[in-house]
Amino acid sequence: MIVKGKRRRVAWGITGSGEKIEETVEIMEEMKSEYRKEFDIRVYVSKAGDQVLKYYNLSNTLETMFDKTWTEINANAPFLAGQIQMGNFEFLLLAPATSNTVAKISLRIADTLLTNAAIMGQKTSTPIYVMPTDFREGITTTKLPNGRDLELKITREDAQHVKNLQDMENTFVFEHPNEIPAIFEKYVASD
Template identity: 35%
Template sequence: MKIAWGITGAGHLLKESVDVLTELALEHEVTVLLSGAGEEVLKMYGLFERVESVTGGYYRELVRGDDQKFSYPLTGRFSLGKYDLLIVSPTTANTAAKIVSGIADTLITNAVAQAGKGRIKTYIVPVDVEAGDVETVLPSKLELTLCQKCETCKAAAACPANAITPGVEINLLQCEGCGACQLACPFNAVTGGKKITIHMRDVDIQNTRKLREFEGIRVLKRPDEINIH
């Protein structure tokens, strides 16, 4: 099967999505599409290399939104019906809102629009599904209440990406999510995968509801509900 898998910039359900994606890539030709934020967030959570490692070759490309300029020529493959399936997981609130409004100005929203025109079935896994609170995980975080502001910051010294300003913050756009800082700090002042509870906004839940009504789109609650067979 030829599958295209879009990743947007959500930390929520990101590892779960990458787990299913890597499994599918063992059996199918999977093209991975990254929104600009998708690429950044994958790196922050240390998952970019895992995704990169399952790509390579024709119809197994890693396509970066930032390389597709403004017209997203690659998505012509969808209008030409070249794929059997498009999956977008995880799907940010931003991407869901754009899709329901018919906006197609990122690699992923454009792929969804072209898939609709090429009658390619599309599975969407939104991060905002039901009203209420949800638990999600953070990337590496410098906990200032634990930081001892050491003269030489071992976490900063261990960071291969030079992303830590000691005693201040981690620059997540530089962070590669390797976790070396977490191991290096003797005061456990750098956390990774810390869980927080966030509140689902009404507007995002309503957009997910609207997505369910779209022709050709199936909304799934979790990436492990993706069943290809």
């Protein structure tokens, strides 16, 4: 329940994927604007995510649009996992999440800022929302920073890690950035 005048914190984690990054940033800008009274969205960027944001010319957009943005130094810095452990966030949103990030969470490897935070969230019943870039096995087409298409093969193994996440407690997997508004609405509607 929202305490009048107090905004709930949301941690948004960005990994090193360009897949749907532009759409995700646009949607998150809309969420910040629409829910500015209800939520304080804090952005946490992996080391690889920092590089990808620069490739897509989105770094300045994030820093301008979101007041609180941090880039990974190591698995515990900034201290996101500890803040999640203490219940300081309503939920953790990983969007987009690389196959590497998804596999590490699936295999319980907490050696990056965002995998550590996700696994700690699972241990403390903080809801984790993950938008994997490699959602299902098969061929997919993504956009490069220069606008060209790149065709990628999503392997059975990558798709299996997504299925593993779907079976984990307090972990919710979704496919497209246009599903993000429903996540925020769920928390507003529950008040």
